[in-house]
Amino acid sequence: MKILVVGSGGREHALAWKLAQSPKVQRVYVAPGNGGTALDKRLSNFPSSDPRVLAAFAEREKIALTVVGPDAPLADGIVDLFQSLKLRIFGPTRAAAELEWSKDFAKAFMQRHGIPTAPSVTCDDAAAAHARVDAQFAASPGVPVVVKADGLAAGKGVVVTTDVDEAHAAIDRWLPADASGARLVVEEFLDGEEASFFVICDGRSAVPFATAQDHKRLLDGDLGPNTGGMGAYSPAPIVTPDVHARVMQQIVRPTLAGMAGEGRPFTGFLYVGLMIDPRGQPRVVEFNARMGDPETQPILLRMKSDLLPVLEGALNAKLDEVEIEWDRRTALTVVLASDGYPSTPRKGDAIHGLPKAESDDAVVFHAGTAQVDGTLVTDGGRVLGVTVLGDSVKMAQKRAYAMAETIDFAGRQYRHDIGWRGVGRR
Ligand code: AMP
Ligand code: GLY
Secondary structure: OEEEEEEOOHHHHHHHHHHHOOOOOOEEEEEEOOHHHHHOOOEEEOOOOOHHHHHHHHHHHOOOEEEEOOHHHHHOOHHHHHHHOOOOEEOOOOOOOHHHHOHHHHHHHHHHHOOOEOOEEEEOOHHHHHHHHHHHHHHOOOOOEEEEEOOOOOOOOEEEEOOHHHHHHHHHHHOOOOOOOOOEEEEEOOOOEEEEEEEEEEOOOEEEEEEEEEOOEEEOOOEEEEOOOOEEEEOOOOOOHHHHHHHHHHHHHHHHHHHHHOOOOOEEEEEEEEEEOOOOOEEEEEEEOOOOOOOHHHHHHHEOOOHHHHHHHHHOOOHHHOOOOEOOOEEEEEEEEOOOOOOOOOOOOEOEOOOOOOEOOEEEEEOOEEEEOOEEEEOOOEEEEEEEEEOOHHHHHHHHHHHHHHOEOOOOEOOOOOOHHHOOOO
């Protein structure tokens, strides 16, 4: 079989790497891919992100299955396009992916179906948004207010603040007086610890995939600006068996039933961003209609089963026959980012010191890299994801950081505390 993976980040490198290990797979194409997918002999890059060009490629090359990594092509309807051409593709339709691309849709959906999340209002009118912010601060002084832009914002569309002026400034930015059609969500603050909870869905039912914890801030100690994610580890110890059961029962099952009932059955990976309160009650912070990046990297290193039959099981609505085996160890990814990330990532710096060979329990996944005249150079904000397995979070940290230190490029930056919440707990 030939497989096509759509995207160019660390998540897509990990998906392609994993699918290439399947005995049924002859070749994996990555579109457009990166420097790492170009170097790997089992993978080939195809230089396009245009859904129509990709569909023509899939037809011509007789691609047996296309797997979509990022959110943008899903929101653009790549799955609908492929389906209309009778091409097999794994991911949600545009209508199902609205759970991610519209915060307003997601919040209203959760309200309709009684799915636990922060109370919120959606405003298309700046005056109403300003009034809601003032009312929330008046009702709960000292508690942060959360303001979110409605569309896909690559993690930059959320302000969580106790500063009244900052909350009002976010409204001015995202809902200016002359903006017609713009919307934002003002919601209550949720206290607790976050986790990423992944399930794989066939439109009716879901099987748990894995849990992870991401590190969104740039700097150690969860300080500095938000990023796409500076590292992750899996599993997330905060998701105890009791929390896991509550997520499946109170969130995942009603979400799938609700989506099917509303005529938008969800097929694909569903990413439930959770806030788990001190009493173990999970609430939804956000839904994503895809795997996480960098969470995919540690999760797939832990996955012992072949990924291909799992995806096929979901596409054939036979998930009940699917069983997934996981390595019991902890997997941990440290992201090496470029100079200037996240605001102005510098490109073109030569990368040195990558390990010559990969092993079963340590892989460097590429993200923002490119091959230029035979040299591997930085080509984006998040450059590499050093991913290892260890018997505990601490052991995994030790190995990952020893490996990270040997890899060098000008301006390299990384966090030194990935996994800190899990140390001693697992
Ligand atoms: P989102 O784009 O909705 O995932 O929000 C980005 C980040 O903002 C989340 O990962 C949380 O850290 C934080 N956040 C969003 N909504 C809330 C909330 N209601 N309460 C507390 N933190 C939140
Ligand atoms: N790591 C966060 C995300 O993929 O959205």
